[in-house]
Amino acid sequence: MRGGNVFEHTIAELLRAIRLGQYLVGDKLPPERELAARIDVSRATLRQALSELQTAGVVDVRRGRYGGAFVTRLPSADTGAGVDLGELDDAVRFRHILETSAARIVAERELGAEERERLISAERSCWMPLGSSAEDIEQFRALDARFHLTIAELTGIxxxxxxxATTRDRINALLDRIPFIHTNVEHSCTQHQQLVAAILDHDAEAAATLAAQHAEGTEQLLRGFLEGDGSTKER
Incomplete structure (x- = not known):
């Protein structure tokens, strides 16, 4: 698979297969080589995804002669309970439109020295030493929100x-429903860095594309974890 969100795509595909009953609780997933070929990703990416899903409690990866990855629970057993799929769809689609447009607008602007420094500072602050405590997660969410809101404010609109700001609140509320995935955080920070570089280079097309890829990565994780039997459709 080519694209900017291979890891997130892999997580989403694995969760979808488990949720749709291709692999039931207790089942052993196909061998690594076969599974990677099915999803069209590298074995290294697959291993990363399985490691994060093991941390989330969805699979158990065992080593040795009789090892492999075994399904331990359905991804929607608790995270997706009560989530309105209409709200999820509206939030991720509106965020995509909003942040893609904002990135393009800011890239087309001639930012002053203070504005450029503000943008760079917001991006760099996301590269914080990150643990797994609730306080660490809250701090990253706040810094991540500040980065995206800085871009929106620099549009001058x-x-x-x-x-x-309203959309970020909605997205964060949804993110709070799924496991915190460190690999995704590292990927997000790298995308932030690339996005800032495109904006400062006045490459509006690249900035819009990077913003879109960034939003799509989050969307894939949210849909992978939350679109399940525990969710509700808008009536």
Whole structure:
């Protein structure tokens, strides 16, 4: 698979297969080589994804002669309970439109020295030493939100910045429902760095594309974990 969110795609595909009954609780997943070929990713990416799903309690990876990856629970058993799929769909689609547009607008602007420094500072602050405590997760969410809101505010359009803040609240509320995945955080910070570089280079097309890929990565994780039997459809 080619693209900017291979890891997130792999997580989503594994969760989807488990949720749809291709692999039931207690089942052993196919051998690594076969499974990687099915998803069209490298074995290294597959191992990363399985490691994170083991941390999340969805699979158990065992080593040795009789080892392998075994399904331990359905991904929607608790995380997806009560999630409105209409709200999920609306939030991720609106975020995609909003942040892609904001990135393009800011890239087309001639930012002043203070504005450039503010953007760079917001990006760099996301590279914090990250543990797994609730406080660490809350701090990263706040720094991540500040980065995205900084871009929205630099458009110079107050109503867009306000919409971005509201949307970020909605996205964070959904992210709080799924396991915190460190590999995704590292990937997100790298994407932030690339996005800032495109903005400062005045490459509006690249900035919009990177913003879209970044939003799509989060969307894949949210849909992978939350779209299940425990969720509700809008009526």
């Amino acid at each position: 107050p109503s867009l910045a306000h919409a971005a």
